[in-house]
Amino acid sequence: MEPAQLDRTPFADLDAMPPDMFAMLVAALEGMSRHPEIRRVRDTAWQALRPASGQRLLDAGCGAGDVARALAGAVAPGGEVVALDYSAATLAAARERHDGGDIRYVTGNVSALDLEDDSFDGVWCERVLQHVDDADVAIGELIRVTRPGGRVCLLDTDWGSLAFDGVDPGLAQTIVGHMHGRLTPRQLDMGRTLRRRLVGYGLHDISATPVTCYFPDPASAAVVLPMVNPNVPQESWMTPNGLRERWFDQVDQAGENGEFLAVLTIWVVAATI
Numbered sequence: 001m002e003p004a005q006l007d008r009t010p011f012a013d014l015d016a017m018p019p020d021m022f023a024m025l026v027a028a029l030e031g032m033s034r035h036p037e038i039r040r041v042r043d044t045a046w047q048a049l050r051p052a053s054g055q056r057l058l059d060a061g062c063g064a065g066d067v068a069r070a071l072a073g074a075v076a077p078g079g080e081v082v083a084l085d086y087s088a089a090t091l092a093a094a095r096e097r098h099d100g101g102d103i104r105y106v107t108g109n110v111s112a113l114d115l116e117d118d119s120f121d122g123v124w125c126e127r128v129l130q131h132v133d134d135a136d137v138a139i140g141e142l143i144r145v146t147r148p149g150g151r152v153c154l155l156d157t158d159w160g161s162l163a164f165d166g167v168d169p170g171l172a173q174t175i176v177g178h179m180h181g182r183l184t185p186r187q188l189d190m191g192r193t194l195r196r197r198l199v200g201y202g203l204h205d206i207s208a209t210p211v212t213c214y215f216p217d218p219a220s221a222a223v224v225l226p227m228v229n230p231n232v233p234q235e236s237w238m239t240p241n242g243l244r245e246r247w248f249d250q251v252d253q254a255g256e257n258g259e260f261l262a263v264l265t266i267w268v269v270a271a272t273i
Helices: 019-034 036-049 066-075 088-096 135-144 169-179 190-200 218-222 243-256
Strands: 056-060 080-085 103-107 120-126 146-165 204-215 261-272
Touching: 019 036, 019 066, 036 120, 036 146, 036 204, 036 261, 056 066, 066 080, 066 103, 066 120, 080 088, 088 103, 120 135, 135 146, 135 190, 146 169, 146 190, 169 243, 190 204, 190 261, 218 243
Parallel strands: 056 080, 056 120, 080 103, 120 146
Antiparallel strands: 146 261, 204 261
């Protein structure tokens, strides 16, 4: 996952994280990749990117490499995947999980790719752009390295769509506001802006699919939503004393009553160069 250039996000410097915190993050990313709702988002993106044997693909912001490994299987035989991430530690975790596919692991910045023009048949970029300083610059780089006729597939969150039921609405709004205090408004709504950004670059065959993720209980939500995960460290909350405890009391009670609900929309937007 691309940590980007912002000091405001928790992904600003993954390589500086203490080892135990980094291990927790990698485990969280792997848990997300197994979550049925995230798998549903990725299935939508897979259909939009249309990977095929013999292609050369870029996974920009590869995280622990689960998508890169799946893409490598799709482009075999004769294809290659370049798995790129800003974090050397994250790339090391991806290498440790390598399963023999044709994958080249590269450290790099999605906003300034050290890759040749027109060198990929397709690009996958998942939940990266919400963390970068200028998404249009990053998208321009992804387009630059994609061949004419190739596909760019962007997946990103619309945090403004996040909604809860079964808990006090005012408290939920306060908690979400504190947890997202490091993100600017343009980052909070990144998912819904992707189509417009690709239109602005003059791309064609654009598809835009909102995938609403549904979490019917706190345990399911906690895998994807940090504000429902009690294992997220206290210092990440940026909340007044006692507020976190009140929130989790309500979340737990709503879960016990079967009344908890959370929804979040992740957009899948793809286009042809």
